[in-house]
Amino acid sequence: MENTIIFGKNAVIEALESGKREFNKILISNNARSDIKIEQIKKLAQNRGIVYQFVAKEKLNAIEPEGRHQGVIAQIAPVDYIDLDDFIENNKGKNTSVVILDGVEDSHNVGAIIRSCVCAGVNGIILPSRRGVLINSTVEKTSAGATNRIDIIRTNSLVSAVQKLKENDYWVIASDHHAEENYYDIDYTDMNFVLIMGAEHAGISKSLLKMADFKIKIPMLTNFNSLNVSNATAIILFEAVKQKVSKKL
Amino acid sequence: MENTIIFGKNAVIEALESGKREFNKILISNNARSDIKIEQIKKLAQNRGIVYQFVAKEKLNAIEPEGRHQGVIAQIAPVDYIDLDDFIENNKGKNTSVVILDGVEDSHNVGAIIRSCVCAGVNGIILPSRRGVLINSTVEKTSAGATNRIDIIRTNSLVSAVQKLKENDYWVIASDHHAEENYYDIDYTDMNFVLIMGAEHAGISKSLLKMADFKIKIPMLTNFNSLNVSNATAIILFEAVKQKVSKKL
Numbered sequence: 369m370e371n372t373i374i375f376g377k378n379a380v381i382e383a384l385e386s387g388k389r390e391f392n393k394i395l396i397s398n399n400a401r402s403d404i405k406i407e408q409i410k411k412l413a414q415n416r417g418i419v420y421q422f423v424a425k426e427k428l429n430a431i432e433p434e435g436r437h438q439g440v441i442a443q444i445a446p447v448d449y450i451d452l453d454d455f456i457e458n459n460k461g462k463n464t465s466v467v468i469l470d471g472v473e474d475s476h477n478v479g480a481i482i483r484s485c486v487c488a489g490v491n492g493i494i495l496p497s498r499r500g501v502l503i504n505s506t507v508e509k510t511s512a513g514a515t516n517r518i519d520i521i522r523t524n525s526l527v528s529a530v531q532k533l534k535e536n537d538y539w540v541i542a543s544d545h546h547a548e549e550n551y552y553d554i555d556y557t558d559m560n561f562v563l564i565m566g567a568e569h570a571g572i573s574k575s576l577l578k579m580a581d582f583k584i585k586i587p588m589l590t591n592f593n594s595l596n597v598s599n600a601t602a603i604i605l606f607e608a609v610k611q612k613v614s615k616k617l
Numbered sequence: 618m619e620n621t622i623i624f625g626k627n628a629v630i631e632a633l634e635s636g637k638r639e640f641n642k643i644l645i646s647n648n649a650r651s652d653i654k655i656e657q658i659k660k661l662a663q664n665r666g667i668v669y670q671f672v673a674k675e676k677l678n679a680i681e682p683e684g685r686h687q688g689v690i691a692q693i694a695p696v697d698y699i700d701l702d703d704f705i706e707n708n709k710g711k712n713t714s715v716v717i718l719d720g721v722e723d724s725h726n727v728g729a730i731i732r733s734c735v736c737a738g739v740n741g742i743i744l745p746s747r748r749g750v751l752i753n754s755t756v757e758k759t760s761a762g763a764t765n766r767i768d769i770i771r772t773n774s775l776v777s778a779v780q781k782l783k784e785n786d787y788w789v790i791a792s793d794h795h796a797e798e799n800y801y802d803i804d805y806t807d808m809n810f811v812l813i814m815g816a817e818h819a820g821i822s823k824s825l826l827k828m829a830d831f832k833i834k835i836p837m838l839t840n841f842n843s844l845n846v847s848n849a850t851a852i853i854l855f856e857a858v859k860q861k862v863s864k865k866l
Contacts, residue, residue: 378842476725480845489838512842552859586855587862589738593627593761595851596729602848603855606835610801613836 372446374508375428375437377405382513383444384412389516392443394420397428400439409440436509447503447515449522452529455492456536458519464560465608466492466533470526470576471499471567472597478503479510480598481565486514488605489612494521494529500567530562530579538562542572542580543600551584556608557615565601621695623757624677624686626654631762632693633661638765641692643669646677649688658689685758696752696764698771701778704741705785707768713809714857715741715782719775719825720748720816721846727752728759729847730814735763737854738861743770743778749816779811779828787811791821791829792849800833805857806864814850 371392374383383389394413400406401422413420428437455466467485472478478501482493495502502522508515523529530540538560543551564580566572577583586595586603595603620641623632632638643662649655650671662669677686704715716734721727727750731742744751751771757764772778779789787809792800813829815821826832835844835852844852 382842480848483841483845484848486839486841487837487844510845512845514841517839517841550859550862587858588736589858589861590735590766592732592735592763592766593631595736596732596759596761596847598845599729599733599848599851602844603851606852609836609838610799612838613799 371443373505375432375441376509377438378512379509380409380440380442382516386516390445391418394442395423397425397439398422399425450519452521455519459491465490466562468494468564470572473500475501475506476510477598479507481601482511483514484602486517488609492519496526497522497524527575533562539581540579541582542577544583545585547583547585549584551586551604552607557611568597620692622754624681624690625758626687627761628758629658629689629691631765635765639694640667643691644672646674646688647671648674699768701770704768708740714739715811717743717813719821722749724750724755725759726847728756730850731760732763733851735766737858741768745775746771746773776824782811788830789828790831791826793832794834796832796834798833800835800853801856806860
């Protein structure tokens, strides 16, 4: 099996609990033996018959040199990307939401966005195969394991993906700071939608922007350059959450 | 002069434009000579009589080994922290907002939060001197230079700081996922407020939580662990922005 590594306590716990990832083995630092989350990892691993091993902290540092491993590293199968057709089929008949990251390049941003998507009940993330980052160890760590709780789709053509979503009754919302409409002027509660967020510097590519049914901006109180893309995504998604929660009451 | 380094094109441009930072010198990679933002940096530096030098990219890599410098590094005076009393005095008579980070440990999060604060028109940030991170190079980079657009206060006692703010007519809002009230049930438009955000794992310390006039949570659509602290901060602050923008219309 091809291996990837994930590290950090939450990332490993989520991957174990999801049952979606095949584990090769888990390495735990000798110094972390008595930690409560490490205990949880050991129990989850035992229940699934997964091997874990205590090793010197230096061995973990050699694998993850930036020291963000928190005493635990797992060798596991890479994320399973799923097919857009399957995703659309599996989510028929309910209000479904999808986020497209059009070339976002910072792994911390992609990880934080996936985490917010899961908290906001978003059903899928679409990433382009050839621009921006795909799912790597930093994304998995920053997502706190959220990569295991959402469908992740990668595609060679975002334009074709958006076209297919439109044909299947999704409304296309593009975040664009030139837009006139504010993000909170849309009713998100009763539709399938796909939210497109652009790259940190370049924004959304023109061909995608043309396909949007709604272009929205986040109004600001100063003229500072712009929000971080993961914060902008969270602001928009949680407006949708708020509307959905308020409607239920 | 004691020096700190900042890196990344936006961070350097913002520091130059703010006029608030004393520069020692700016190092520019030979490979970045023709970049449009580098041109802007050269012009701003010339106008202020600041020395810049072209150097081999390897020299920049030696100073900032993670390769996030984008071809430019500046040696400058550290951020000027300001005194809480001065801050309160300078902001008397207008609706003022402050964010307290109670032990946030990740420099990327602190930088992204400061950037969101500036976009949201927040007037000040308070950081504890002895827990969490203060302003370092990664914070300055991640903030895209927003550290130069907001008052930054550091304090030995967050409890005393909050006490002083309360005495000066600030309402204290604490983000706490056990809270009953939702963040959007508060009217932020006509008060001074201080928003307290807790550390990534530990949350807000008990002594501060007790001082809160409002405890608020962000409702979610799934039971996933929690939001990244910078995303949570952005969601709350932009609810306040939305209320302020809507009221003006």
